[in-house]
Amino acid sequence: MDKNSPIGVFDSGVGGSSIWQEINKLMPNENTIYLADSKNAPYGNKSSDEITALSIKNVEELLELGCKIIVVACNTATTNAISTLREKYEIPIIGIEPAIKPAALQTTSKSIGILATKGTLSSALFSRTTREFTKDISVVEIIGEGLVPLIEAGNLDGPEMISLLKKHTKPMIDANVDYVVLGCSHYPYIIPQLKKILPENVKIIDSGEAVARQTKTVLQSLNLLREENTKPKLQFFTNAETNTLKFLLKEYSEKISVEKIDF
Numbered sequence: 710m711d712k713n714s715p716i717g718v719f720d721s722g723v724g725g726s727s728i729w730q731e732i733n734k735l736m737p738n739e740n741t742i743y744l745a746d747s748k749n750a751p752y753g754n755k756s757s758d759e760i761t762a763l764s765i766k767n768v769e770e771l772l773e774l775g776c777k778i779i780v781v782a783c784n785t786a787t788t789n790a791i792s793t794l795r796e797k798y799e800i801p802i803i804g805i806e807p808a809i810k811p812a813a814l815q816t817t818s819k820s821i822g823i824l825a826t827k828g829t830l831s832s833a834l835f836s837r838t839t840r841e842f843t844k845d846i847s848v849v850e851i852i853g854e855g856l857v858p859l860i861e862a863g864n865l866d867g868p869e870m871i872s873l874l875k876k877h878t879k880p881m882i883d884a885n886v887d888y889v890v891l892g893c894s895h896y897p898y899i900i901p902q903l904k905k906i907l908p909e910n911v912k913i914i915d916s917g918e919a920v921a922r923q924t925k926t927v928l929q930s931l932n933l934l935r936e937e938n939t940k941p942k943l944q945f946f947t948n949a950e951t952n953t954l955k956f957l958l959k960e961y962s963e964k965i966s967v968e969k970i971d972f
Contacts, residue, residue, distance in 0.1 A: 753826025825892025
């Protein structure tokens with residue numbers, strides 16, 4: 710495998726670009742390809758078989774584009790399909806899971822909230838992780854119904870978003886949580902809105918940084934980190950409109966290319 714080959718990242722839409730930002734921040738030298746399967750978003754309300762089939766389709770596309778490692782920047786795809794993907798492909802595959810462990814270890818109120826999609830909350834991997842780390846802790850699990858379509862539409866702080874967030878966070882506030890774990894890669898884009906609604910003492914955790922660190926560790930161990938310091942290629946492909954990706958990544962507009970393709 711060539712060190713100059715790109716890191717491949719996929720998600721059920723634009724949300725995983727929050728993970729891509731962490732990868733790019735940690736490894737600014739690396740070529741990257743991001744695949745946004747917005748046409749099939751959200752994955753969270755699909756069956757496990759459908760999620761696995763879509764994940765395989767995305768991996769095949771990234772392999773076709775010559776990637777050296779694949780990051781599944783989607784909690785729902787990770788919790789439902791990662792073991793199948795790892796059995797099927799030899800290429801290293803990095804997953805993303807809600808950061809339940811740090812929240813459970815650090816909570817002082819012994820109460821944490823998890824905002825995620827139905828597909829993540831109902832998966833076997835999620836319930837195993839939760840059981841393992843939250844024995845003496847009260848966990849408020851909330852399905853973030855309606856959030857992904859609004860984020861996919863670039864509607865981050867309209868009245869509809871604010872009213873949904875107030876509804877979703879109310880049970881957490883009532884349960885006196887001091888940590889809220891974001892279990893969907895779309896949700897980091899609404900952290901500013903969540904901070905306005907949640908009490909000041911509540912900390913919000915997502916998994917982006919941990920995923921970037923793990924990706925770097927694996928590339929290092931395989932001696933696959935890119936050493937050239939020429940300008941990297943940062944490519945984004947989507948099978949829907951390109952405007953939302955451009956909007957979410959506007960601070961990178963000089964460095965990236967965003968293209969619509971069929972996959």
